[in-house]
Amino acid sequence: MTVLILTCAEDVTADMVVSVLYDRGVPVVRLDPADLPGQVSLSAEYAQGDFHGHLSTGDRVASMTGLRSIWVRRPGRPAARASHQSEWLTTESEHALYGTLHSTDARWMNHPVAAEQARRKPWQLRVAHHSGFAVPPTLITTFPQMARDFAARYRDLVVKSISGAHPSDPPMALPTSRVEPDADFAGVAAGPTLFQQHVPKRADIRLTCVGDELFAARKLSDPKEVDGRFTDNGDLWSPVRIPDRIVGAVRAYMSLAHLAYGAFDFAEDGDGTWWFLECNQGGQFGFIELETGQPIAEAVAAWLAGRPTPPR
Amino acid sequence: MTVLILTCAEDVTADMVVSVLYDRGVPVVRLDPADLPGQVSLSAEYAQGDFHGHLSTGDRVASMTGLRSIWVRRPGRPAARASHQSEWLTTESEHALYGTLHSTDARWMNHPVAAEQARRKPWQLRVAHHSGFAVPPTLITTFPQMARDFAARYRDLVVKSISGAHPSDPPMALPTSRVEPDADFAGVAAGPTLFQQHVPKRADIRLTCVGDELFAARKLSDPKEVDGRFTDNGDLWSPVRIPDRIVGAVRAYMSLAHLAYGAFDFAEDGDGTWWFLECNQGGQFGFIELETGQPIAEAVAAWLAGRPTPPR
Numbered sequence: 027m028t029v030l031i032l033t034c035a036e037d038v039t040a041d042m043v044v045s046v047l048y049d050r051g052v053p054v055v056r057l058d059p060a061d062l063p064g065q066v067s068l069s070a071e072y073a074q075g076d077f078h079g080h081l082s083t084g085d086r087v088a089s090m091t092g093l094r095s096i097w098v099r100r101p102g103r104p105a106a107r108a109s110h111q112s113e114w115l116t117t118e119s120e121h122a123l124y125g126t127l128h129s130t131d132a133r134w135m136n137h138p139v140a141a142e143q144a145r146r147k148p149w150q151l152r153v154a155h156h157s158g159f160a161v162p163p164t165l166i167t168t169f170p171q172m173a174r175d176f177a178a179r180y181r182d183l184v185v186k187s188i189s190g191a192h193p194s195d196p197p198m199a200l201p202t203s204r205v206e207p208d209a210d211f212a213g214v215a216a217g218p219t220l221f222q223q224h225v226p227k228r229a230d231i232r233l234t235c236v237g238d239e240l241f242a243a244r245k246l247s248d249p250k251e252v253d254g255r256f257t258d259n260g261d262l263w264s265p266v267r268i269p270d271r272i273v274g275a276v277r278a279y280m281s282l283a284h285l286a287y288g289a290f291d292f293a294e295d296g297d298g299t300w301w302f303l304e305c306n307q308g309g310q311f312g313f314i315e316l317e318t319g320q321p322i323a324e325a326v327a328a329w330l331a332g333r334p335t336p337p338r
Numbered sequence: 339m340t341v342l343i344l345t346c347a348e349d350v351t352a353d354m355v356v357s358v359l360y361d362r363g364v365p366v367v368r369l370d371p372a373d374l375p376g377q378v379s380l381s382a383e384y385a386q387g388d389f390h391g392h393l394s395t396g397d398r399v400a401s402m403t404g405l406r407s408i409w410v411r412r413p414g415r416p417a418a419r420a421s422h423q424s425e426w427l428t429t430e431s432e433h434a435l436y437g438t439l440h441s442t443d444a445r446w447m448n449h450p451v452a453a454e455q456a457r458r459k460p461w462q463l464r465v466a467h468h469s470g471f472a473v474p475p476t477l478i479t480t481f482p483q484m485a486r487d488f489a490a491r492y493r494d495l496v497v498k499s500i501s502g503a504h505p506s507d508p509p510m511a512l513p514t515s516r517v518e519p520d521a522d523f524a525g526v527a528a529g530p531t532l533f534q535q536h537v538p539k540r541a542d543i544r545l546t547c548v549g550d551e552l553f554a555a556r557k558l559s560d561p562k563e564v565d566g567r568f569t570d571n572g573d574l575w576s577p578v579r580i581p582d583r584i585v586g587a588v589r590a591y592m593s594l595a596h597l598a599y600g601a602f603d604f605a606e607d608g609d610g611t612w613w614f615l616e617c618n619q620g621g622q623f624g625f626i627e628l629e630t631g632q633p634i635a636e637a638v639a640a641w642l643a644g645r646p647t648p649p650r
Contacts, residue, residue, distance in 0.1 A: 062480070063529050069484045072463045073475035105529070115529050121501040122478050122530030125460030143451045148437030151384045163385035166434050168374070172381045189433040217375050217417070217427050218434030 028088045029330045030081070030132070031056040033099035039312040039323070040099050046327035055081065055088040060102025062119050064109070070126040079126050093132035095330045098141065098308075133286070135329060136307050140284035144307040147190050147220070151302075157278035158271065159302035162223040162293075173211035173221060181207050182224040190304065225301045231292035233268065234311050235276050235285075236325040237332075241311075242268045243318045244294065263317040272300055279305060286329065340400045341642045342393070342444070343368040345411035351624040351635070352411050358639035367393065367400040372414025374431050376421070382438040391438050405444035407642045410453065410620075445598070447641060448619050452596035456619040459502050459532070463614075469590035470583065471614035474535040474605075485523035485533060493519050494536040502616065537613045543604035545580065546623050547588050547597075548637040549644075553623075554580045555630045556606070575629040584612055591617060598641065 029052055033040045040056065047054045057066050061083065070079030070090060079090030104119035105111060124138060136144070143149065154161050165176040166188060177183055186202040204224060213219075233242040244266035268276075272292075280288055289309025292300040311322040341364055345352045352368065359366045369378050373395065382391030382402060391402030416431035417423060436450060448456070455461065466473050477488040478500060489495055498514040516536060525531075545554040556578035580588075584604075592600055601621025604612040623634045 063527060067480040067527075068530060069477070069479040069481050070460065071475070071477045071484075071488070072460075072467070072473065075467045075473075077464055077467075079478075108529070110528065117501045118499065119530055121458055122460065122480075122532075125458035125500065126478060128455070128458055128461040129464040139451055139455045142454060143440070146433055146437035146440055148382065148384075148434065149440040152389055152441040155384070155387045155389075161384065161387075163383070165381070165383045166391075166438060167381035168379045168434075169381045172383075176383070187430065188437065189429045215375060215379075216422065217420070218380060218431055220434075 027092055027094035028053040028055055030054075030088060030093050030096045030127075031099060031330075032059060032096065032101040034058050034060070034102050037100050039310060040097075042312065042315070042323035043097070043327050043330070046324055047331060050327065050331060052094075052327075052331045053088075055083065055086050057081065057083040058102045059104040059119070059123055060106035062104055062108075062123055063115075064107055068122060068126065070122075070129070072129075077129055079129070090126060090130050093127075093130050095133045095135065095332070096127060096130075097135045097326070097330055098138065100308075133332070135286040135326070137284065141307050144283045144285055144288075144305065145190065147188055147304060150305055153279060153282050154275075154302040154305070157282060158275035159279070160299055161302045162225055164220065164222045166218055166220045168215055168218050170211040170214055173214050173219070176221055177205065177207040177209070177211070180223040182226075183207070183221050184224045186220050186222065188218060188220045190306070225293040225295055227293035227295055227301075229294040231266065231290075231294055231300055232263065232309075232314055233272070233276065233290040233292065234309070234314060234320075234322055235280055235288045235290065236322060237286055237329040238277075239325045239329075240268055240273060240276060241314070241318075241320040241322055241325070242266050242272075243314050243320065247293075263314055265318045265320055269300065283307075287326070339404055339406035340365040340367055342366075342400055342405050342408045342439075343411060344371060344408065344413040346370050346372070346414050349412050351622060352409075354624065354627070354635035355409070355639045355642070358636055359643060362639065362643060364406075364639075364643045365400075367395065367398050369393065369395040370414045370419075371416040371431070371435055372418035374416055374435055375427075376419055380434060380438065382434075382441070384441075389441055391441070402438060402442045405439075405442050407445045407447065407644070408439060408442075409447045409638070409642055410450065412620075445644070447598040447638070449596065453619050456595045456597055456600075456617065457502065459500055459616060462617055465591060465594050466587075466614040466617070469594060470587035471591070472611055473614045474537055476532065476534045478530055478532050480527055480530050482523045482526055485526050485531070488533055489517070489519040489521070489523070492535040494538075495519070495533045496536045498532050498534065500530060500532045502618070537605040537607055539605035539607055539613075541606040543578065543602075543606055543612055544575065544621075544626055545584070545588065545602040545604065546621070546626060546632075546634055547592055547600045547602065548634060549598055549641040550589075551637045551641075552580055552585060552588060553626070553630075553632040553634055553637070554578050554584075555626050555632065559605075575626055577630045577632055581612065595619075599638070 066083045068081045081088050105116045183205040227247050229244045243263040245263045246261045289306045291303040315322045378395045380393045393400050417427045495517040542557045555575040557575045558573045601618045603615040627634045
C-alpha cells in the first residue's frame with residue numbers, strides 16, 4: 027500500500043515527511059499535478075463495477091486501488107507545465123486526476139471537499155464556537171454604520187482579510203491591523219470587510235493537530251505587535267501544555283470540519299485564555315518543528331502510513 | 339422564513355419558481371452575487387456565540403438566521419459588477435457571502451460543498467455503480483496503449499469531456515463523438531481523455547430529482563445521433579414511467595452525493611435498460627417542463643418552501 031503525496035518539487039516540509047516514510051520502508055509516490063500531462067501519467071478504468079487505476083511519474087507507478095493515503099500538500103495547478111497549456115487542458119487534467127482519486131478508498135489529509143469548506147473563515151468562527159473555543163466578537167460588513175456601531179461597542183479593533191489570503195502574496199496585501207474607533211468607516215461599502223475585537227495578548231499559540239496527536243507551541247508577543255506571523259521579534263517558539271478544554275474543542279472542531287490535519291492560531295490573553303483566531307487546514311509546521319523539536323513530521327508520516335480504511 | 343435564490347437577472351427557470359413561491363405567499367429574496375458589493379449589501383456579526391446576519395438588495399432585506407432555504411441556481415461571480423473590480427475584491431466578497439451563508443442553518447439546493455464533489459465525472463461513475471445503476475465501461479487515460487487495448491475490447495466507443503464542460507462554451511468544445519477502434523490514439527498522451535463504450539440507444543432519458551420527487555422524460559433517438567442534447571430531431575420529450583430499480587438507485591445516489599437536486603441523463607438501449615451517463619447537479623429543467631407539463635418548478639418551490647431544519 028502506497029502513500030501518495032501531491033506537492034511541488036521544492037517543498038522541504040514534504041521532504042521531512044518523505045524521509046520518515048523511507049526510513050519506515052513505506053512505499054511513497056510523490057508528484058506534482060502541474061506535471062500532468064507530461065512527466066505524470068494516469069489511467070483509470072471503470073468496468074462492470076470494478077475500478078482500476080494507476081498513476082506514474084518517472085519510474086514510479088502507484089496503483090490507485092493500492093493507495094493507503096493521499097497527502098495534499100502544495101500541489102501545482104494541473105497541466106501548468108504541459109507543452110501546450112490551455113484552460114481546457116487544466117480543467118480536464120484537474121477532473122481526471124482528482125475525480126479518479128476521489129474514486130479510491132484512500133484516506134485523505136485533507137480531503138479536497140473538506141478543505142474547501144474549512145478555508146471559509148466566517149464558517150470557521152461558527153464551527154469554533156460550536157466546538158467550545160473562545161472566539162473574539164467579529165463583524166463582516168459592507169454597511170459603514172454597522173462598522174461604526176461595532177467600533178463603538180468594542181473600541182479596540184483589528185481589520186483582517188476575510189479569505190485569509192497571505193499578506194505576502196501581492197496584490198492580496200492585508201496584514202491584520204489595528205483600527206481606531208474613530209476611524210472613517212465609509213470605505214467598507216466598497217468591499218466586505220472583517221473587523222474583530224482586538225485581543226491584548228501576551229503570547230501567540232500555534233497548535234498543530236495531526237489525526238489524534240496535538241502539538242502546541244507558544245511564543246511571547248511584543249505588546250505593540252498585532253500580527254506576529256510574519257515578523258521576528260527574537261523570541262522563539264517553545265512547547266506548551268494544552269489546557270484540557272482546548273483538547274476537547276480541537277477534537278470537536280476537527281470532527282465537525284472532517285479534517286485530518288489543522289494548524290490552529292490562538293492569542294493568549296493576560297488571563298491565560300486562548301482565543302481562537304483561525305484554523306488553517308494547510309498550515310505549515312516546519313518552522314515549529316525546527317524551533318520546538320516537536321515530532322510533527324513523524325506524526326504526519328505515521329498518520330499517512332496508518333491502517334487503510336476497510337474497503338466499502 | 340425567507341427563501342434565498344442566488345442567480346443572475348436573466349434566468350427564466352428561476353422566474354418559474356419565484357412565481358410559484360409568490361403565489362404561495364412565501365417570502366423570497368433573489369440576488370446575484372455579481373452585485374456584491376454594490377446593489378447587494380451584507381452584514382454578519384459573531385459575538386458570544388450568537389450569529390446574526392442580513393443580506394439586502396434594493397428594498398428587500400433577509401435575515402440570515404431567518405433563511406428557510408438557499409437555491410444556488412446560476413449565480414454570477416462575486417464583485418463582477420463592482421465599480422473597482424479586482425481578484426482581491428472577488429475573493430473577499432466570495433468568502434464573505436458564502437462563508438456567512440455556510441454559517442446559517444438554511445437547507446441548500448445544492449450545498450456548494452456537495453455540488454463541487456458532484457461535478458467530478460469520474461467520481462460520479464463510481465457512485466453511480468455503488469447506487470445500483472448500469473454504467474458503461476469507461477476509461478480515462480494518458481496512455482495510448484491503454485486506449486488501444488480498451489478500443490480492442492469494446493470496439494464501439496465514444497470520447498467525451500472529463501470535466502463535462504458544455505460544448506457550446508468555446509474554447510471548451512468537445513461534443514460526445516464516436517471513435518473508430520482503429521483510430522490513432524497517440525494524442526491521448528497530450529491530455530487525459532475519457533473513452534466510454536457506446537450504448538446503442540433507442541431513446542434518451544432525462545430524470546429530474548427534486549428532494550423526494552422524481553420526474554422522468556423520454557425522447558426517441560435518431561440512431562445516427564450520439565449526443566442528442568444539443569440538436570433537435572423533431573421528437574419531443576414525453577413523461578415516462580420510472581422502473582423500480584431506477585427509483586432505488588436515484589435515491590441511493592442523491593443520498594451518497596448529499597444532493598437535493600439532480601438531473602440524470604440515461605441512454606435507453608434496445609432491451610429497455612437505462613444506462614447512467616451523468617448526473618448534473620445544476621442541470622436545467624425548464625425545457626422538460628415545457629414539453630412534458632411535469633410540475634418541476636412547483637416541486638422545486640415546494641422543496642424550498644418546506645419546513646426548515648431544526649436549529650442545531
